Amino acid sequence: MTVAETCALAKKNACAAANLTEEARNRMLTLAAQALCSRAQEIIKANEKDISACTRGEQFIDRLRLSDSRIAEIAEGLTQLCALPCPAGEVLERYQTENGLDISRVRVPFGVVGIIYEARPNVTADAIGLCLKSGNAVVLRGSKDAYFSNAAIVEAMKEAWRQGGFACEFVQLIEDCSREGAREFMRQKKYLDVLIPRGSAALIQSALENSTVPVIETGTGNCHIYLESSALPEKALSILMNAKTQRTSVCNAAESLVLDESFAQKHLATIVSALQNAGVEVVGDAAAQAICSAVSPAEEEDFFTEFLSLKISVKIVRDIGEAIPFINAHSTGHSEAIVTENQEHAERFLREIDSACVYVNASTRFTDGFEFGFGAEMGISTQKLHARGPMGLRELTSYQYRIRGNGQIRK
Amino acid sequence: MTVAETCALAKKNACAAANLTEEARNRMLTLAAQALCSRAQEIIKANEKDISACTRGEQFIDRLRLSDSRIAEIAEGLTQLCALPCPAGEVLERYQTENGLDISRVRVPFGVVGIIYEARPNVTADAIGLCLKSGNAVVLRGSKDAYFSNAAIVEAMKEAWRQGGFACEFVQLIEDCSREGAREFMRQKKYLDVLIPRGSAALIQSALENSTVPVIETGTGNCHIYLESSALPEKALSILMNAKTQRTSVCNAAESLVLDESFAQKHLATIVSALQNAGVEVVGDAAAQAICSAVSPAEEEDFFTEFLSLKISVKIVRDIGEAIPFINAHSTGHSEAIVTENQEHAERFLREIDSACVYVNASTRFTDGFEFGFGAEMGISTQKLHARGPMGLRELTSYQYRIRGNGQIRK
Numbered sequence: 001m002t003v004a005e006t007c008a009l010a011k012k013n014a015c016a017a018a019n020l021t022e023e024a025r026n027r028m029l030t031l032a033a034q035a036l037c038s039r040a041q042e043i044i045k046a047n048e049k050d051i052s053a054c055t056r057g058e059q060f061i062d063r064l065r066l067s068d069s070r071i072a073e074i075a076e077g078l079t080q081l082c083a084l085p086c087p088a089g090e091v092l093e094r095y096q097t098e099n100g101l102d103i104s105r106v107r108v109p110f111g112v113v114g115i116i117y118e119a120r121p122n123v124t125a126d127a128i129g130l131c132l133k134s135g136n137a138v139v140l141r142g143s144k145d146a147y148f149s150n151a152a153i154v155e156a157m158k159e160a161w162r163q164g165g166f167a168c169e170f171v172q173l174i175e176d177c178s179r180e181g182a183r184e185f186m187r188q189k190k191y192l193d194v195l196i197p198r199g200s201a202a203l204i205q206s207a208l209e210n211s212t213v214p215v216i217e218t219g220t221g222n223c224h225i226y227l228e229s230s231a232l233p234e235k236a237l238s239i240l241m242n243a244k245t246q247r248t249s250v251c252n253a254a255e256s257l258v259l260d261e262s263f264a265q266k267h268l269a270t271i272v273s274a275l276q277n278a279g280v281e282v283v284g285d286a287a288a289q290a291i292c293s294a295v296s297p298a299e300e301e302d303f304f305t306e307f308l309s310l311k312i313s314v315k316i317v318r319d320i321g322e323a324i325p326f327i328n329a330h331s332t333g334h335s336e337a338i339v340t341e342n343q344e345h346a347e348r349f350l351r352e353i354d355s356a357c358v359y360v361n362a363s364t365r366f367t368d369g370f371e372f373g374f375g376a377e378m379g380i381s382t383q384k385l386h387a388r389g390p391m392g393l394r395e396l397t398s399y400q401y402r403i404r405g406n407g408q409i410r411k
Numbered sequence: 412m413t414v415a416e417t418c419a420l421a422k423k424n425a426c427a428a429a430n431l432t433e434e435a436r437n438r439m440l441t442l443a444a445q446a447l448c449s450r451a452q453e454i455i456k457a458n459e460k461d462i463s464a465c466t467r468g469e470q471f472i473d474r475l476r477l478s479d480s481r482i483a484e485i486a487e488g489l490t491q492l493c494a495l496p497c498p499a500g501e502v503l504e505r506y507q508t509e510n511g512l513d514i515s516r517v518r519v520p521f522g523v524v525g526i527i528y529e530a531r532p533n534v535t536a537d538a539i540g541l542c543l544k545s546g547n548a549v550v551l552r553g554s555k556d557a558y559f560s561n562a563a564i565v566e567a568m569k570e571a572w573r574q575g576g577f578a579c580e581f582v583q584l585i586e587d588c589s590r591e592g593a594r595e596f597m598r599q600k601k602y603l604d605v606l607i608p609r610g611s612a613a614l615i616q617s618a619l620e621n622s623t624v625p626v627i628e629t630g631t632g633n634c635h636i637y638l639e640s641s642a643l644p645e646k647a648l649s650i651l652m653n654a655k656t657q658r659t660s661v662c663n664a665a666e667s668l669v670l671d672e673s674f675a676q677k678h679l680a681t682i683v684s685a686l687q688n689a690g691v692e693v694v695g696d697a698a699a700q701a702i703c704s705a706v707s708p709a710e711e712e713d714f715f716t717e718f719l720s721l722k723i724s725v726k727i728v729r730d731i732g733e734a735i736p737f738i739n740a741h742s743t744g745h746s747e748a749i750v751t752e753n754q755e756h757a758e759r760f761l762r763e764i765d766s767a768c769v770y771v772n773a774s775t776r777f778t779d780g781f782e783f784g785f786g787a788e789m790g791i792s793t794q795k796l797h798a799r800g801p802m803g804l805r806e807l808t809s810y811q812y813r814i815r816g817n818g819q820i821r822k
Contacts, residue, residue, distance in 0.1 A: 015763065097784055101773055110795050111765060189619070193795045208600070208623045214796040215625070235818045242820035350813045352426070354522060362512055362816025371821070372812075373508055384521050384604045384809035385625040386797040398795035401783075402761045405773025407646045409653035410782070 003184040006172045007112070007139050007191035014111050014137040016167035018088065025133055026082040028166050033075035035160035036125065036153065040071045046152035047121065054119075054145050064119045064146055074122050074153075077376075078129045084375045087394045088135040102404040107397045109135030114192040114213060116141045116185060118199035121149040127198075128157060128171050130378050134396035137170035139192065141185045144177035186211035193398070198379050201306075216387060218379035221251035221334030222306045223364045224327045226349070228320060228340035229260040233267050235361065236339040237274060242363040243337065245278045249308050251380060252335050252367040256303060256313045258323050261287065264316050268292045275312060284314030291316065303330050320345050324352045331355055333382045335364040356382060356389035414595040417583045418523070418550050418602035425522050425548035427578035429499065436544055437493040439577050444486035446571035447536065447564065451482045457563035458532065465530075465556050475530045475557055485533050485564075488787075489540045495786045498805045499546040513815040518808045520546030525603040525624060527552045527596060529610035532560040538609075539568060539582050541789050545807035548581035550603065552596045555588035597622035604809070609790050612717070627798060629790035632662035632745035633717045634775040635738045637760070639731060639751035640671040644678050646772065647750040648685060653774040654748065656689045660719050662791060663746050663778040667714060667724045669734050672698065675727050679703045686723060695725030702727065714741050731756050735763045742766055744793045746775040767793060767800035 001009070020028070036043065047066040054061055087107055094104040113136045117123045124140055131138035142150040150173055158168040174185060186195060189212045196216050197207040207215050225243050227236045243254035259268060269292045272282050276294065283298035295314055302313045317323045320338075327336055337359035338349040346360040357367045367390060369377025374392030381387045387395040412420070431439070447454065458477040465472055498518055505515040524547045528534045535551055542549035553561040561584055569579040585596060597606060600623045607627050608618040618626050636654050638647045654665035670679060675698075683693050683705045694709035706725055713724045728734045731749075738747055748770035749760040757771040768778045778801060780788025785803030792798045798806040 095784070097782070101777060103783060212619045214628075214794055216796070217625075238818065238820055246821055346815070350815075355811070357812040357814060359814045360816060362814055362819040363821050365821035366512060366814065366819065367812075371508070372514060373506070383625055385627070388809055389812045398799055400766070401768040401778075401800045403768060403770045403773055403777065404757070404761075405771060407649065408773040408777070409649055410657055410774050410776035 001175060003174055003176055003181050004188060004191070006174050007114070007185070007188040010137040010139045010170060010172040011112050011191040013167065013170040014109075017132065017137045017170040018109050018111075018135045020135070022086055024166065025086060027164065028132060028161055029078045029082050029129060031160040031164050031166075032125070032129070032157040033078040035156040036071055036075040036078070039152075039156045040068055043071060043149065043152040043156060044068070046148040049148045050146055056145065060119065060145075064121065064149070066121055066149060070122065074125045077126055081129045081133045081376055084133060084393060086133055086135055087397050092399055099408050100406065101408055104402050105399050106402055108400045110396060110398050111193040112137045112139060112191055113396060114139045114141070114185065114188065114195040116182060116195065116197050116203065116207065117143070118203060119143040119145040121146050121153060123198055124150045124153045124173075125157070127378070128154070130376055130393060130396060131171075133376075134393045136396055137172075139172045139174060139185075141174040141182060142177070147177055182206070183210050186213060189213050196379060216379070216381050216391070217383040218381055218391075219251045220306055220332045220382060221253070221364075221367075221380075222256060222304065222330060222332045223252060223254050223334055224256045224258055224331055224336040225254045225364065226258040226323050226327065226336065226338045227260065227263050227267075228323070228338055228342060228345055229262045230341040230345070231263060231339040232341060233270070236263075236267070237271060239337065239339055239361070239363050240271065241274060241278065243365055244275065244280060244312055245310070246363075246365055248310055250365075251306070252364050253308070254312065254364055255305065255307050256315065256330065258315045258317055258327060260319055260323070261316050264288065264291050268314075269294070272314075279310045281311040282314060283311070285316060287316035288314040306332065320348060324349065328352075328354050334380065335359065335367040337362060337364050356380070412586060414585055414587055414592050415599060415602070417585050418525070418596070418599040421548040421550045421581060421583040422523050422602040424578065424581040428543065428548045428581040429520050429522075429546045431546070433497055435577065436497060438575065439543060439572055440489045440493050440540060442571040442575050442577075443536070443540070443568040444489040446567040447482055447486045447489070450563075450567045451479055454482060454560065454563040454567060455479070457559040460559045461557055467556065471530065471556075475532065475560070477532055477560060481533065485536045488537055492540045492544045492787055495544060495804060497544055497546055498808050503810055510819050511817065512819055515813050516810050517813055519811045521807060521809050522604040523548045523550060523602055524807060525550045525552070525596065525599065525606040527593060527606065527608050527614065527618065528554070529614060530554040530556040532557050532564060534609055535561045535564045535584075536568070538789070539565070541787055541804060541807060542582075544787075545804045547807055548583075550583045550585060550596075552585040552593060553588070558588055593617070594621050597624060600624050607790060627790070627792050627802070628794040629792055629802075630662045631717055631743045631793060632664070632775075632778075632791075633667060633715065633741060633743045634663060634665045634745055635667045635669055635742055635747040636665045636775065637669040637734050637738065637747065637749045638671065638674050638678075639734070639749055639753060639756055640673045641752040641756070642674060642750040643752060644681070647678070648682060650748065650750055650772070650774050651682065652685060652689065654776055655686065655691060655723055656721070657774075657776055659721055661776075662717070663775050664719070665723065665775055666716065666718050667726065667741065669726045669728055669738060671730055671734070672727050675699065675702050679725075680705070683725075690721045692722040693725060694722070696727060698727035699725040717743065731759060735760065739763075739765050745791065746770065746778040748773060748775050767791070
């Protein structure tokens with residue numbers, strides 16, 4: 001099938017996804033989870049085919065590799081979705097106009113969600129589960145490197161549904177994994193209601209450049225921790241170390257440390273020493289170097305970089321009035337935190353920082369659908385249109401106005 | 412100033428728009444309305460300069476032309492915005508997580524709204540008013556044909572604010588009205604948070620093709636009126652005539668009539684005669700022609716066309732089961748109506764039609780921000796991402812998570 005034909009097939013079957021009962025959705029999630037486990041050996045065999053054809057590095061292959069335990073985790077994720085209610089159908093508001101029109105605004109599924117992602121086969125099952133639970137059809141365009149793994153996962157889930165007597169054609173996997181196929185996918189506006197790229201900055205940039213389908217931009221996080229002069233040193237260090245080192249390869253990890261000069265004078269040496277003991281490379285501006293000689297010189301570019309590794313940039317500011325514009329100018333709009341005991345400054349930071357998630361006295365690592373209590377996550381939006389921050393089931397819906405009249409015409 | 416410099420200036424001043432008090436916003440709207448009236452002669456002179464340079468047709472010039480009364484209307488629109496509350500700042504939800512994080516989701520302005528539009532100078536003042544009231548900075552890119560009119564309107568408003576001691580640089584008008592300038596504008600992702608194209612299908616298509624800024628697609632309406640077999644003939648005729656003929660050049664006017672065969676057998680002749688008496692050209696499929704010889708043959712293309720004129724396409728269907736997929740396959744997702752006395756069919760139509768606004772027994776002409784009670788309108792979204800249907804002040808906002816902790820770190 002061509003890319004367009006695959007998308008058209010999903011659209012044709014979108015109604016089937018939207019009209020399922022809650023009971024049917026949960027039954028399908030359970031069947032899919034069981035099928036992944038019972039067909040784990042087949043899936044692992046397909047995965048081995050992908051791995052043996054793959055010429056990429058170890059880290060890449062590590063993300064691609066499936067095992068019994070990883071498949072069990074993926075299946076567990078599907079099962080957990082059963083506990084969450086489908087958000088579609090909720091009446092968001094209902095009112096009467098003067099001429100007697102009864103207007104309701106009702107939450108509805110998007111229709112067809114397109115997902116383009118890299119060589120992480122777990123995304124395949126996750127995305128199908130989230131779309132099923134939110135009432136959406138889904139077209140998956142995974143990486144060529146994971147094609148056999150993805151196909152095996154999709155086939156296991158769909159076959160379980162077929163046997164259970166359920167519709168399954170609202171889930172489609174693109175066969176054409178070429179670069180041209182990706183571009184074509186991004187232009188299926190006729191069939192896709194939204195496109196969600198999940199993966200590297202390059203992939204997301206390509207979607208922004210090429211897509212005619214509305215895109216939800218996800219993921220890049222140049223996150224800042226700002227230690228204000230009133231911060232308690234222990235709390236500051238604990239939050240910073242957690243945000244920078246607990247897991248470095250994720251978008252909600254800290255990449256930049258901003259300190260009030262007065263706080264830095266007293267505490268920067270201790271902080272840098274703790275960071276370096278944890279293996280973190282510390283680069284900073286001239287002021288930071290002057291205060292602490294263990295800080296290496298930073299390039300201007302470092303302050304714009306999401307390192308995703310054991311490296312951090314340090315910037316010294318006079319006060320919050322200088323910190324906020326610095327952060328707004330360098331952040332990617334993901335997550336930023338202030339550590340402070342000054343209530344007024346805390347509230348100012350919350351109000352004036354232009355990011356999806358703004359924290360007072362907590363680690364940026366909490367920006368996550370599960371941590372926020374959504375029970376599931378489709379990614380973290382860094383744009384302002386539609387959804388911002390962690391996206392769960394609710395963020396996979398749109399709304400529709402339903403208007404009931406008794407013959408009203410416009411004067 | 413280059414396009415990028417102009418957008419950067421708006422972004423730099425976005426904070427000023429966001430931080431205004433409600434009182435300041437209203438004072439600014441009032442000052443702007445007064446300035447437009449008191450400087451009407453200047454604005455009309457600038458408008459005449461545009462008109463005398465314009466080589467386009469009469470209808471085009473009619474939309475471009477300003478007069479004292481049109482300027483007074485525009486000013487009145489600004490004044491009316493004073494009565495509406497700024498939506499920003501609303502706490503949409505607030506909850507505590509198990510580890511004690513206090514999470515609130517707060518409505519915030521987009522930041523910088525980009526508007527690209529055609530030669531309707533009234534859009535200039537409308538858009539500025541809506542952005543001011545919703546807390547946004549705005550960059551306007553009007554048509555070259557209306558440049559002097561737009562510049563005069565913007566200057567009158569900004570000068571009034573300057574004299575009143577208010578900030579005004581959060582409103583910017585692009586000077587470069589070339590085609591290349593438009594493309595450049597659509598790529599100012601660094602400075603614009605959203606792009607709203609207002610105007611022809613060609614303009615909207617160009618934004619979808621070229622923009623890296625998230626776009627809200629507005630306006631195209633191939634709206635359907637479906638007369639189901641149980642429809643009361645008088646009610647049906649009244650709604651149809653209103654939707655087709657009350658104003659033909661607007662996106663919520665009907666362009667296609669779908670009838671159950673049994674209803675058509677009895678009433679199509681009367682309906683076609685009423686349409687033709689009102690000057691409407693009626694084209695239809697073979698079944699419609701067979702039932703009523705006054706119906707001319709339709710091309711397949713007619714069923715996909717937004718005529719925006721006194722023309723309508725007619726399609727005969729067996730029943731609602733055939734009507735719904737036909738409408739979903741041909742509509743632009745704007746507004747569709749069923750006329751029926753069958754409650755079950757009414758509810759099925761509401762549920763299964765995939766459009767922004769779905770009506771039972773009322774004219775599609777009600778799809779409008781004012782008619783919906785929003786008090787103002789920025790356009791009508793036909794996409795599902797972010798906003799759907801009429802967009803008022805609320806639809807010009809995003810949200811932000813504000814998280815208050817006391818030292819929480821992630822385990």
